[in-house]
Amino acid sequence: MAKKNKSALKEKKGVSVSExxxxxxxxxxxxxxxxxxDTDTLIAKILDNDITALSRAITLIESKNSQHLEKANTIxxxxxxxxxxxxxxxxxxxPGVGKSTFIETFGSHLTQxxxxxxxxxxxxxxxxxxxxxxxxxxxxDALVKDKNAFIRPSASGESLGGVARKTRESIILCEAAGFDxxxxxxxxxxxxxxxxxxMVDFFLxxxxxxxxxxxxxxxxxxxxxxxSIAINKAxxxxxxxxxxxxxxxxxxxxxxxxxxxxxxxxVTICSALHNEGIDxxxxxxxxxxxxxxxxxxxxQKRNEQNKFWLIQTIENQLKSEFFNSPKIKKELIKxxxxxxxxxxxxxxxxxxxxxxT
Amino acid sequence: MAKKNKSALKEKKGVSVSExxxxxxxxxxxxxxxxxxDTDTLIAKILDNDITALSRAITLIESKNSQHLEKANTIxxxxxxxxxxxxxxxxxxxPGVGKSTFIETFGSHLTQxxxxxxxxxxxxxxxxxxxxxxxxxxxxDALVKDKNAFIRPSASGESLGGVARKTRESIILCEAAGFDxxxxxxxxxxxxxxxxxxMVDFFLxxxxxxxxxxxxxxxxxxxxxxxSIAINKAxxxxxxxxxxxxxxxxxxxxxxxxxxxxxxxxVTICSALHNEGIDxxxxxxxxxxxxxxxxxxxxQKRNEQNKFWLIQTIENQLKSEFFNSPKIKKELIKxxxxxxxxxxxxxxxxxxxxxxT
Numbered sequence: 001m002a003k004k005n006k007s008a009l010k011e012k013k014g015v016s017v018s019e020x021x022x023x024x025x026x027x028x029x030x031x032x033x034x035x036x037x038d039t040d041t042l043i044a045k046i047l048d049n050d051i052t053a054l055s056r057a058i059t060l061i062e063s064k065n066s067q068h069l070e071k072a073n074t075i076x077x078x079x080x081x082x083x084x085x086x087x088x089x090x091x092x093x094x095p096g097v098g099k100s101t102f103i104e105t106f107g108s109h110l111t112q113x114x115x116x117x118x119x120x121x122x123x124x125x126x127x128x129x130x131x132x133x134x135x136x137x138x139x140x141d142a143l144v145k146d147k148n149a150f151i152r153p154s155a156s157g158e159s160l161g162g163v164a165r166k167t168r169e170s171i172i173l174c175e176a177a178g179f180d181x182x183x184x185x186x187x188x189x190x191x192x193x194x195x196x197x198x199m200v201d202f203f204l205x206x207x208x209x210x211x212x213x214x215x216x217x218x219x220x221x222x223x224x225x226x227x228s229i230a231i232n233k234a235x236x237x238x239x240x241x242x243x244x245x246x247x248x249x250x251x252x253x254x255x256x257x258x259x260x261x262x263x264x265x266x267v268t269i270c271s272a273l274h275n276e277g278i279d280x281x282x283x284x285x286x287x288x289x290x291x292x293x294x295x296x297x298x299x300q301k302r303n304e305q306n307k308f309w310l311i312q313t314i315e316n317q318l319k320s321e322f323f324n325s326p327k328i329k330k331e332l333i334k335x336x337x338x339x340x341x342x343x344x345x346x347x348x349x350x351x352x353x354x355x356x357t
Numbered sequence: 358m359a360k361k362n363k364s365a366l367k368e369k370k371g372v373s374v375s376e377x378x379x380x381x382x383x384x385x386x387x388x389x390x391x392x393x394x395d396t397d398t399l400i401a402k403i404l405d406n407d408i409t410a411l412s413r414a415i416t417l418i419e420s421k422n423s424q425h426l427e428k429a430n431t432i433x434x435x436x437x438x439x440x441x442x443x444x445x446x447x448x449x450x451x452p453g454v455g456k457s458t459f460i461e462t463f464g465s466h467l468t469q470x471x472x473x474x475x476x477x478x479x480x481x482x483x484x485x486x487x488x489x490x491x492x493x494x495x496x497x498d499a500l501v502k503d504k505n506a507f508i509r510p511s512a513s514g515e516s517l518g519g520v521a522r523k524t525r526e527s528i529i530l531c532e533a534a535g536f537d538x539x540x541x542x543x544x545x546x547x548x549x550x551x552x553x554x555x556m557v558d559f560f561l562x563x564x565x566x567x568x569x570x571x572x573x574x575x576x577x578x579x580x581x582x583x584x585s586i587a588i589n590k591a592x593x594x595x596x597x598x599x600x601x602x603x604x605x606x607x608x609x610x611x612x613x614x615x616x617x618x619x620x621x622x623x624v625t626i627c628s629a630l631h632n633e634g635i636d637x638x639x640x641x642x643x644x645x646x647x648x649x650x651x652x653x654x655x656x657q658k659r660n661e662q663n664k665f666w667l668i669q670t671i672e673n674q675l676k677s678e679f680f681n682s683p684k685i686k687k688e689l690i691k692x693x694x695x696x697x698x699x700x701x702x703x704x705x706x707x708x709x710x711x712x713x714t
Contacts, residue, residue, distance in 0.1 A: 073705065076702060076705075077701070077705070080699050080700065080701070080702065081699055081700075083699065084699060165704050168702070168703070168704070169702065169704065172702065221578060303696075303697055306693075306696045306697070306702075306703045307693060307696075307703070308703075309703035309704065309707075310692070310693070310696065310703035310704075310706050310707050310710075313703060313704055313707035313708075314679065314707045314710060314711060315672075315676055317707065317711050318675045318676065318679055318711075319672055319675065322671065322675055335667070336663075336664060336667070339660075339663045339664075339667065340660055340663070342437050342438055342440065342441055343437065343438075344434070344437070345433060345437065345525070345526065345529065345663075346525075346663045346664070346665075346666035346667035346670060347522050347525070347526065347666065347667075347670055348430065348433075348434070349667050350666075350667050350670035350671045350674065351670075353667075353671060354671060354674050354675075
C-alpha cells in the first residue's frame, strides 16, 4: 500500500528514488501527499457546488501562511476554467442607506428566481469600523439561512490592494462553485468604491433622498461610476421626496457624457424593507447584461479589469519594494530634509534615490 | 594665460596634471571651461533679474540634450537658495472662458502695482491643440511688451510628467530672477489641473455663467481644488446671469468639507475685458496668503508638494523602467493572452512578471 502510494507520487510529482530513501523525505512526501489530497478534494467539492469547501478555500486565500497560499493558488488555477460565468454586481452607498437590508431583500428575490447568490464585501476600513460590514449577519437573516446563498465578510486589517486581491480570487472560486450572481458590497467611504467598480460588471449606487446627500455623491465622483442609482427607503413619508430625488438624479445623469458601454444609467426608487422596486432593479441589471453582451462591452470590460489588476499589482509591488528598502528609507529622510532647506529639488532627489538601486 | 586658466581649473575641478598633458584632454577642459563660464554667467545674470538669461536657462531645462540638462541642473542648484519667495497662482478654465484676456488684465494690474509677473503654462495636450496655449501671445499684447512681465509658453510634445518637471524647475528660475508672482496657466481638460494644483499656492478657477457649465465643473472635481472661483465675462447681458451663478457656486462650495488650509473658497464675478473685479481677485489672493502664512499652511503645502513630486517622479521612473524592459514587454503580451483565455489570474501573472527582474 505504502509502495503503491510512493510510486503514484513518483509518477505525479517526479520524486526520485534517492529522495525517498530516508525518513524525513518520506515524511515530507507524506505531508505533500496530504496537502494534495486536501487540495484536490477541495477543488472537486467546489466544482460540485459545496459551500463548506468554498468557504475553506477562501480561508486559504485569506491566510498569511505561505503554504496555505500555495494551496490557494493551486485551487484558483483549477477553478479558473470554471469561472467567469456569473453576473458581478457592486453595491455601494453611505452608511445608513440600508445596504444590508437591500442585499437581504435583493438576494432573497434572486434565490426565489432560482439563482445562487454569493455576497462578498470590500472594507479596507474594517479595522476602524470594527468590521461592521457584513459582520452583523443578523441583518441578513433570511439570506444567511438560504441554502442558495453564500455570505462572506471582508478580510480585515489589510491594505486595500490586499483585500482587493483576496476578493477577486474569491469571486473566481464562487463562480466555480456555481454561483450565478456575485454581489460585492462596499462601504460608502474612501477608495473602496473605485476598487469594487474595477471588479464588477454592474455598479449599483444606493442613495437616500434629501439632506444635500445628492451633491456629496457627485463630489466623490461615484455617481459617474454608477450604472444605476436606487433611491432606497422610498416608503411612507419619504416616498414623495424620493420621487423628487429620482427626477433630480435623472437630470444630473443626463449631463454626463455617454458611457463607453452605451448604457444610459437608470434611476429607480425602492424600499428594501417593504420589498418594493427590487424586481425592477433586477430587470435593469438583466437589461444591462443583454445590451452589453450584444455590443461586446461586457467581455471587453472584464478584459480591461484583468489588465488593470495586473498592472496595478505590479506597480504596487514595485513601489513597495523600492520604498521599503532600508537603504532608501534612510536616504529618503535625508533627501526630504535637503528639499525642505532648499538645497535640492524633488527631481534631483528622485534621480539620486533611483541611482541607489 | 593658458597656464593660469589650467591651474584655476585644477583647483576648481580637481583635474590631475597627467590629465592635462595631452591635446584632447586640454580640448575637453577648454570645452568644460567654456560651459562653466556660460553657466556661471547665466546664473549671475538670472540673479540680476535678466529676462534674456532666464529665457536661455529655461531653454536648457527644456532641451533633450544631456549636456544641456547637466548645465540646467547646475543653474537650478545655484538658483534654489534664491527661490521660494513668490506667490504661485494656478489659473484654469475651459477653452473660451477667456483665460488669455484674464491673464493679460490681471498681470498688467499686478505690474502696475510694482510686481514682477511671470506666466508659464502647462499644456500636455499642446501636440493635439497645436500649442495654442499662450502660443498666441498677441492676445496678451500689453503684457508681452511689459518689462516687468515674462511670458513663456509650455514645452510641448512631452508627457505630463515631463512638462510638470520642466515647469516646476522653471518656477525656481523665475523666482531666482526676482519674479514676485508666478502664474501657471492650464487648459481646462484632462489631468493638467491636478498637475498645476500640485505646484501652486493658490488655485483660481475661471468660469462662465449658465449653460450647465457649473455641473460639468463639479463632475471633474476641479471645483474642490479651487481656492477661488471667478465668473468671467460678467458684463453686458451676462451680468445678471453671472450674479446668479455666483450665488449658486457659493452655495455649492459651502457643501464641501472645510479645507485643511482653513480657507473658505471665495466666488467673485469679473470682466477681464473691461478690467472689472480684477483688483478684488488680487485682494482675495493676498488675504489667502496672509491667512495661510499665519496658520503655517502656506509652507506646509509647499513641503507637501515637494514630497509629492519626489514620490511621483520615483514612481513614474520605476514603472517606466519595468514596463519598457524588452523582456517584460514580450512576456506581458503572453501573460495577457493567458489571462484572456482564463489560464491565469492577473495576480499570478503579476507575480510571474515581477519574478523576471
